[in-house]
Amino acid sequence: MIRQMRHQFLTDKECLIHTDLHASNIMVNDHSMKIIDTEFAGFGPIAQDWGRLIASFCLNFFSWYGDHEHTEGEKAVFRAYLLDSINTMYQCFEEEFRALCDKNRSDSYRLRSLDVDAYLLTHFQDTLLYTALNAASRIGDRGICYDLERLKTPDRIYPEQLVLLMTIELFLNRGAYKKITDLTDYLRKMAGKHPAEAFKEA
Known part of the structure; x- marks a missing residue:
C-alpha cells in the first residue's frame, strides 16, 4: 500500500498542490484566506493536501487527551470544534467540486464523462x-508536531497510541468509510473505545 501511495504521489499530476498543507500554513481574517509556505509546492494528487490538512487537525485533536492544563469540559469543547471544522471543510470542498463540475461540464468532454460520485468516493x-x-x-x-511536542513526554504516549490506532484503522478499513462524518464519528468514539487505562494494563 505504501508503495502504491508513493507511486501515486510521484506520478498523479492531478493539479497544483501545496504538499505540506497544515493548519499553521493557513492565514484567515474576516475578509480573506491565504495559504503560505510554497517550498514543497508541485503537481500531485489532491488527496495528499487533504490528507495532510486533516492529519494536522487529528494530531491536535488527539493531543488534548494528554493535556492536563485545561478542564475536561474545555478540552471536550475544543475537540468537538476540531471535528466540526473537519466536517465543514471537507463538505464545502465536495459541494464546490460538484458545483464546478456542473458549471463547466458543457465545455469539457472529460467532465461530461466523469462519474462525480465515484470520483469523490x-x-x-x-x-x-x-x-x-x-x-x-x-x-x-x-518529525514531531508542536501539538504533541508541547506535552511532557509521558503525556504524549496515549495521544500517540491513538494516532497509531487511527492509522491502522484507516489503512485496513478505509473502504467502510463513505463520507467525512464517518471519519469524525470514528474519531469522536476512539477514546471511549480505547481508554488510556486499557493501555496501562497491557
Missing part, C-alpha cells in the same frame, strides 16, 4: 490513506 478514501500516513509520520522525535 475514490478521492475521499485516498484522502484517508494520506491522513493516516501524514499523522503517523509526525509522532516520531525527528
